[in-house]
Amino acid sequence: MPRTTTHSVYVTFGDCDPAGIVFFPNFSRWMDTASLEFFMQCGVPPWRELEKTRGIVGTPLLEIHTKFLKSATYGETLTVTTHVEEWRAKVIVQCHRITRARADGAAPDLICEGRETRAFVKRDEHDRDRLRAIAVPDDIKQLCS
Amino acid sequence: MPRTTTHSVYVTFGDCDPAGIVFFPNFSRWMDTASLEFFMQCGVPPWRELEKTRGIVGTPLLEIHTKFLKSATYGETLTVTTHVEEWRAKVIVQCHRITRARADGAAPDLICEGRETRAFVKRDEHDRDRLRAIAVPDDIKQLCS
Amino acid sequence: MPRTTTHSVYVTFGDCDPAGIVFFPNFSRWMDTASLEFFMQCGVPPWRELEKTRGIVGTPLLEIHTKFLKSATYGETLTVTTHVEEWRAKVIVQCHRITRARADGAAPDLICEGRETRAFVKRDEHDRDRLRAIAVPDDIKQLCS
Amino acid sequence: MPRTTTHSVYVTFGDCDPAGIVFFPNFSRWMDTASLEFFMQCGVPPWRELEKTRGIVGTPLLEIHTKFLKSATYGETLTVTTHVEEWRAKVIVQCHRITRARADGAAPDLICEGRETRAFVKRDEHDRDRLRAIAVPDDIKQLCS
Numbered sequence: 001m002p003r004t005t006t007h008s009v010y011v012t013f014g015d016c017d018p019a020g021i022v023f024f025p026n027f028s029r030w031m032d033t034a035s036l037e038f039f040m041q042c043g044v045p046p047w048r049e050l051e052k053t054r055g056i057v058g059t060p061l062l063e064i065h066t067k068f069l070k071s072a073t074y075g076e077t078l079t080v081t082t083h084v085e086e087w088r089a090k091v092i093v094q095c096h097r098i099t100r101a102r103a104d105g106a107a108p109d110l111i112c113e114g115r116e117t118r119a120f121v122k123r124d125e126h127d128r129d130r131l132r133a134i135a136v137p138d139d140i141k142q143l144c145s
Numbered sequence: 146m147p148r149t150t151t152h153s154v155y156v157t158f159g160d161c162d163p164a165g166i167v168f169f170p171n172f173s174r175w176m177d178t179a180s181l182e183f184f185m186q187c188g189v190p191p192w193r194e195l196e197k198t199r200g201i202v203g204t205p206l207l208e209i210h211t212k213f214l215k216s217a218t219y220g221e222t223l224t225v226t227t228h229v230e231e232w233r234a235k236v237i238v239q240c241h242r243i244t245r246a247r248a249d250g251a252a253p254d255l256i257c258e259g260r261e262t263r264a265f266v267k268r269d270e271h272d273r274d275r276l277r278a279i280a281v282p283d284d285i286k287q288l289c290s
Numbered sequence: 291m292p293r294t295t296t297h298s299v300y301v302t303f304g305d306c307d308p309a310g311i312v313f314f315p316n317f318s319r320w321m322d323t324a325s326l327e328f329f330m331q332c333g334v335p336p337w338r339e340l341e342k343t344r345g346i347v348g349t350p351l352l353e354i355h356t357k358f359l360k361s362a363t364y365g366e367t368l369t370v371t372t373h374v375e376e377w378r379a380k381v382i383v384q385c386h387r388i389t390r391a392r393a394d395g396a397a398p399d400l401i402c403e404g405r406e407t408r409a410f411v412k413r414d415e416h417d418r419d420r421l422r423a424i425a426v427p428d429d430i431k432q433l434c435s
Numbered sequence: 436m437p438r439t440t441t442h443s444v445y446v447t448f449g450d451c452d453p454a455g456i457v458f459f460p461n462f463s464r465w466m467d468t469a470s471l472e473f474f475m476q477c478g479v480p481p482w483r484e485l486e487k488t489r490g491i492v493g494t495p496l497l498e499i500h501t502k503f504l505k506s507a508t509y510g511e512t513l514t515v516t517t518h519v520e521e522w523r524a525k526v527i528v529q530c531h532r533i534t535r536a537r538a539d540g541a542a543p544d545l546i547c548e549g550r551e552t553r554a555f556v557k558r559d560e561h562d563r564d565r566l567r568a569i570a571v572p573d574d575i576k577q578l579c580s
Contacts, residue, residue, distance in 0.1 A: 012323040017448060018455040018509070024206055025177070025449065028170040033302040046365070061169055065210045074453070075336070157468040158307060159315065163364070165308040178447040191510070219308070220481070314496055315463035322460070351459055355500045 003144055004083040005041040007034040009098075013074045021071035028064060031096040031114050034080035035059070038094065042144040057131060059118040062091060066114035076100055078111060087141055090133050091119045148289055149228040150186040152179040154243075158219045166216035173209060176241040176259050179225035180204070183239065187289045202276060204263040207236065211259035221245055223256060232286055235278050236264045293434055294373040295331040297324040299388075303364045311361035318354060321386040321404050324370035325349070328384065332434045347421060349408040352381065356404035366390055368401060377431055380423050381409045438579055439518040440476040442469040444533075448509045456506035463499060466531040466549050469515035470494070473529065477579045492566060494553040497526060501549035511535055513546060522576055525568050526554045 009030050017023040039059075040046065050056040072078060079099050086093040094116045099108035120137065124130035154175050162168040184204075185191065195201040217223060224244050231238040239261045244253035265282065269275035299320050307313040329349075330336065340346040362368060369389050376383040384406045389398035410427065414420035444465050452458040474494075475481065485491040507513060513533050521528040529551045534543035555572065559565035 012319070013326060014319050014322055014452060014458045014460065016453045018451045018453065019203070020453040023174075023177075023449045024209070025170040025173040028173055029168075029302070029304050032168075032170070032304055036303060058164070060216075061213055063210075063212045064169070065208075067208045068206055157464070158471060159313045159464050159467055161308045162304060163306045163308065163310040168304045170304065174447070174449050177449055181448060309493070313464075313467075314499070315460040315467070318460035318463055319458075322458075348454070351503055353500075353502045354459070355498075357498045358496055 002083040002085075003042055004081060005034075005038045007037045007080040007082065009033075009078045009080060011072055011074050011076045011078060016074050021073050024066075024068060027066065027068075027098060027112050027114070030078070030080055030098065031064075031066075031082075031116060032061075034082045034096050035094055035116060035118070038082040038084075039140075039144065044140055044143055054137075055122040056134070056137070057121050057123060059092070059120055060131070061116055061118055063117040064114060066112055068112045070100075070109050070111050072098075072100060072111050079108070084144055085115065087136060087145070089135060091117055092136060093117050147228045147230075148187055149226060150179075150183045152182045152225045152227065154178075154223045154225060156217055156219045156221045156223060161219050166218050169213060172211065172213075172243060172257050172259070175223070175225055175243065176209075176211075176227075176261060177206075179227045179241050180239055180261060180263070183227040183229075184285075184289065189285055189288055199282075200267045201279070201282070202266050202268060204237075204265055205276070206261055206263055208262040209259060211257055213257045215245075215254050215256050217243075217245060217256050224253070229289055230260065232281060232290070234280060236262055237281060238262050292373045292375075293332055294371060295324075295328045297327045297370040297372065299323075299368045299370060301362055301364050301366045301368060306364050311363055314356075314358060317356065317358075317388060317402050317404065320368070320370055320388065321354075321356075321372075321406060322351075324372045324386050325384055325406060325408070328372040328374075329430075329434065334430055334433055344427075345412045346424070346427070347411050347413060349382075349410055350421070351406055351408055353407040354404060356402055358402045360390075360399050360401050362388075362390060362401050369398070374434055375405065377426060377435070380425060381407050382426060383407050437518045437520075438477055439516060440469075440473045442472045442515040442517065444468075444513045444515060446507055446509045446511045446513060451509050456508050459501075459503060462501065462503075462533060462547050462549070465513070465515055465533065466499075466501075466517075466551060467496075469517045469531050470529055470551060470553070473517040473519075474575075474579065479575055479578055489572075490557045491569070491572070492556050492558060494527075494555055495566070496551055496553055498552040499549060501547055503547045505535075505544055505546050507533075507535060507546050514543070519579055520550065522571060522580070524570060526552055527571060528552050 015026045047058045081097045084092050085095040096114045098111045101108050119133040121131040122134050124132050160171045192203045226242045229237050230240040241259045243256045246253050264278040266276040267279050269277050305316045337348040371387045374382050375385040386404045388401045391398050409423040411421040412424050414422050450461045482493045516532045519527050520530040531549045533546045536543050554568040556566040557569050559567050
């Protein structure tokens with residue numbers, strides 16, 4: 001089974017729209033946080049440090065794909081469960097499932113499920129403002145698998 | 146050619162993250178606004194009114210799928226161009242392309258492109274808190290095609 | 291000493307601006323959440339319920355006044371400490387202090403401090419869309435003092 | 436009369452909360468944008484450039500104080516009107532009034548009014564991570580008065 005981490009989110013009044021439910025871009029916001037938490041919980045040093053030691057700036061997002069199954073509202077606590085679903089040569093696909101525990105003890109409700117495609121990037125040697133995708137580093141793959 | 150509308154966005158400092166570029170959930174936020182603008186510019190009455198006259202509450206989001214091609218930053222003006230790509234029996238797929246004009250007069254840069262799958266819903270007659278997907282209304286399809 | 295509650299906030303990447311620090315309107319967002327948490331932790335029923343039983347819709351904001359002393363950044367955990375500083379006839383003043391614990395065990399750093407002036411409101415009997423400020427309810431004052 | 440600029444805001448669905456009105460931290464967000472627009476419309480070069488030529492990094496916020504008079508909702512266009520109310524030795528006070536035009540041609544409705552206290556800062560010569568408040572530059576005062 002792949003390495004899996006969880007991140008907890010408390011839904012606030014201001015996260016919700018006039019329909020009284022979570023305004024959907026907030027789910028993307030929480031998945032982004034869960035993505036960074038995943039790397040840190042797996043033992044990957046923060047990007048700040050990796051930039052200094054190895055030039056790796058971060059993992060910019062190339063693509064997101066999210067399905068919304070149930071709505072959520074303020075006062076609820078949600079759990080984002082994250083793992084890497086695919087390790088390709090130059091990109092990874094992270095999968096996030098956002099669930100809500102049920103009072104009746106049944107399996108948690110799946111609120112939404114999203115996949116993020118991300119690349120590892122370094123700064124170009126000749127033009128520091130340009131970022132270049134690099135091969136997924138083996139040691140990071142090791143830590144996060 | 147399908148009916149197409151545009152919506153303009155001025156990127157602000159607070160829309161950007163520590164990398165100095167637009168924090169990506171904001172693109173979803175702008176596509177959501179462009180989606181509503183599309184219907185209104187096509188002549189569909191606001192949901193508030195449609196709920197009273199026909200019980201149609203809105204078009205909740207079932208799925209989003211976005212590809213990010215270039216970054217954008219504050220001080221830039223972006224254009225969201227929107228049309229409906231697919232009219233299925235009970236759902237529609239809206240396509241949004243976010244572009245940035247170029248100073249050199251070349252074709253605008255494509256920043257990101259997203260597809261939103263949405264359903265038209267009414268309140269259930271017996272349980273007003275439940276929403277039910279309905280067939281896409283013909284007259285709305287007419288106005289928006 | 292007045293009744294005091296605390297609310298914990300984990301600062302995320304997306305909460306920060308291009309300067310790498312918390313974009314300040316997020317502090318207002320967190321104080322708003324802490325305000326609602328305060329009432330709930332003091333035992334006040336949720337507004338949803340109070341609206342049904344007593345017509346009290348909530349505590350809209352009349353005024354905010356915040357001083358920013360230090361910056362905060364992502365990865366940090368902040369604490370919002372909340373109490374009611376003034377009980378006037380028709381309004382209350384809530385005080386929120388946002389602090390960050392120090393690794394060296396010294397007193398926490400004060401990041402910012404804000405005061406929110408709020409009124410308790412009911413719907414007008416004749417015009418349900420209008421809200422009217424009411425005298426601060428004695429039992430709520432009792433619970434929250 | 437002091438130099439005054441205006442900035443236009445279109446309120447979106449996602450800017451509003453479950454009460455159907457603008458979630459108040461968004462007003463702070465719009466005032467922040469109006470603050471930057473003010474300097475640029477007055478002819479002050481962007482901070483990016485000023486940092487290179489004169490070391491001035493920007494105008495961090497020390498204090499905000501906002502009064503909320505009427506609510507606003509999505510679909511409305513608001514105007515933020517901005518001027519500098521006080522030029523002190525090391526800080527300035529910017530005043531922002533957010534108004535909404537009326538259909539009946541009467542004076543616009545005042546939605547909220549806020550004051551932001553800001554300092555001009557440079558990086559410390561010996562510790563680049565530290566910012567130091569400087570005297571308000573005369574030429575900038577000239578441009579913005």
